[in-house]
Amino acid sequence: MRSSHWYAGDGRDAYIHRAWMRRGNPDSAFDGRPQIAIVNTASDLAPCNTHLDEIAQSVKNGIWEAGGVPLNLPMISLGETQVRPTAMLWRNMAAMATEEMMRANPIDGAVLLGGCDKTIPALLMGASSVDLPSIVVPGGPMLTGTFRGSPLGCGTDVWRMSEEVRAGLLSKAKFLDSESAMIRSRGHCNTMGTASTMGIMAEALGMTLPGVAGTPAADSRLLQAAHNTGRRIVEMVTSDLKPSDVMTKASFENAILALAAIGGSTNAVVHLLAIAGRLGIKLSLDDFDRIGSRIPLLVNLQPSGKFLMEDFYRAGGLSAVFKQLEKLLNPQAITVTGKSITSTIGDGEIFDSEVIKSIDAPLQKEAGIAVLRGNIAPLGAVIKPAAASPALLKHSGPALVFESIEDFHARIDSDDLDVTADSVLVLRGCGPKGYPGMPEVANMKIPGKLVAHGVTDMVRICDGRMSGTAYGTVILHVAPESAAGGPLSKILSGDIIELDVAARTLNVKVSESELAARKASVATENAYANPDRGWQRMYIDHVMQADTGADLDFLIGSSGSDVTRESH
Incomplete structure (x- = not known):
């Protein structure tokens, strides 16, 4: 046993290890x-x-x-x-x-x-x-909760009901009752x-x-x-x-x-x-x-x-x-x-065919996560088609850019926001380095002026993540992120964004030369995290991009179980 390197023998170190761990344990606790x-x-x-x-x-x-x-x-x-x-x-x-x-x-x-x-x-x-x-x-x-006679899904129903409040379909009081x-x-x-x-x-x-x-x-x-x-x-x-x-x-x-x-x-x-x-x-x-x-x-x-x-x-x-x-x-x-x-697997029997479907009669024929690439996401981005609106899986529309999550919150419900249902909401500065930590903000809420007209989904693009309980036509994990010099940092409001999930493409209709010549948004750069100490500083300096798992570069691989120095 590996633990015998601490406990076996009659030397001083083994004595100390056993004595301090004994605490009422029997002798047999240390016999291998x-x-x-x-x-x-x-x-x-x-x-x-x-x-x-x-x-x-x-x-x-x-x-x-x-x-x-x-x-x-x-x-x-x-x-x-x-x-x-x-x-x-x-x-x-x-x-x-x-x-x-x-x-x-x-x-x-x-x-x-x-x-x-x-x-x-x-x-x-x-x-x-x-x-x-x-x-x-x-x-x-957790077990299923209910509200007003209906089951409640954690997260998912929070997003749904909060949008119903914004649309005037549910009172704030009833929302809080849930x-x-x-x-x-x-x-x-x-x-x-x-x-x-x-x-x-x-x-x-x-x-x-x-x-x-x-x-x-x-x-x-x-x-x-x-x-x-x-x-x-x-x-x-x-x-x-x-x-x-x-x-x-x-x-x-x-x-x-x-x-x-x-x-x-x-x-x-x-x-x-x-x-x-x-x-x-x-x-x-x-x-x-x-x-x-x-x-x-x-x-x-x-x-x-x-x-x-x-x-x-x-x-x-x-x-x-x-x-x-x-x-x-x-x-x-x-x-x-x-x-x-x-x-x-065993018998693997389905006991309720409404909940779990057979492969011959699925809920959707193709539902796995799709990986998109293009001049917005050279290293890739992901979308969950199963949670998206089918009509938006191929879409072209003008970008509406938000420089940071604070900029998004400040403007999204403004009556003066230049937005239509065809607009593509673009939020940057939310990747591993930029935020830092790649927060779950990619599932941006629909602009208030559109919610009032019954709009429930739009194409949204972000270098951050979204909650696993969320839904909608959301492109996320854009890599490289804007804070790592990704093209997302150069997109301008009004640029035409083209999404084609079937073709696995995500592009902005800007020439390669023009995109290369553009400078990154100063407003977004000013919003990036810039801690001077502690874990956040270490994280920003060493975190990798989403396409490789956003781990720290010096933690990749294994160091095994050997202790490099032993106590004496």
Whole structure:
């Protein structure tokens, strides 16, 4: 065991390590049993993760039962709705902390507990870089809340109802009444937003026990799964089954298939690219388009459909989806069980065909994330056709440029705004470097004067991200971002933007020579973040672009589990 380097022997250092960790533990706790860290992102300030301490206890029970020693390891937690300026700013910090603490401590394996959007990606990034046996327990979605007799989808219905207030279709008082009904139980968002998507991605990558992802947080079966996960990690340590063994290129190919079929969040693109980068796997935006863009949408969940995560789980969950995709899956991928992913699907029965469709009768024929390129986005941009308006997937219109998110908020509802339904809203300065942290602001609200006339969607372009619970014809993750010298910084209001999703193109009708001669917007440059110290300074200096996962350049790859200097 790796931990024996701390505990074995009769020397002074081993004495100190054992004595300080004894605290009532029996002698047998140090006789070669696997020492298992429970990397726990529970926090009262990350409301979607507040229940993870209870899950951790079930994991502990399973570890003890299997002959291991469980050790709670609190980890940086990021509450998507709480932290400012954006949780994405600290995903890489949480990943680095996970890696460093796993490497620094006397552990042989880890159970990763995450729920809210950035926590599972950060944990997987960190565990991949240290490459000790690891397994994920997703915290699970909340139960469905209802308001005025109808189910409420977290995020998605907030966007919908707030627009109804702006259009005069819903009173502000009734909108605020829904607030207490939105969050019914413990757990993360109940739509197919980023949190639900990344839990499913963890299973699609093979990093959870089969059938766990999507289990509601309040369902007692999640505690049973946590107990079984505790048992399994001890076996994984014994057989030395590591993240690099499980998460192969084949695993990422299967995850991309799943992402398309479930109508998952565009944020998963950035996270999967970052995880792959830690493993040294060559994954690109082109892989998402090549593998996933023609895959049918099988899951009828908000924001691309009607239902919510509780419905997805009762309808058969990811196993039912994978059964429909079985002929497309790469059978070389394995899971934390050590078996091929195709052998763990089981019957994969669909129990509600309104929620999960068959591949022969899908919700949409082609729904995977599409990758666009052109003189606006030389390194790529993404769009989620399943959440877009079909009539806008091919569109030409004049740009209306906003220099920053502050400029957008100041002008979007002005009666003097020069905008029509054909306009293309362009928001820049919101990429990894510019904001910093690539916030979820790309899903810009429709100008107030157009909302009053019934306009519900427009083409929107941004170098930032959008919430996984959001919808609309939104082009995001534009790379390079404006703050990295991307062409987005040179677009002028009135320039004609041409979008053709079928052709995978996004261009501004300006000659190459004219675009090259233009100078970047001074107003946007003045709005870029420019911290003089701390994490934000480090982040801006080292963060890479969205097309490679927005990780820090010095964190790419793996450093393994060896400690470079030992205590004396």
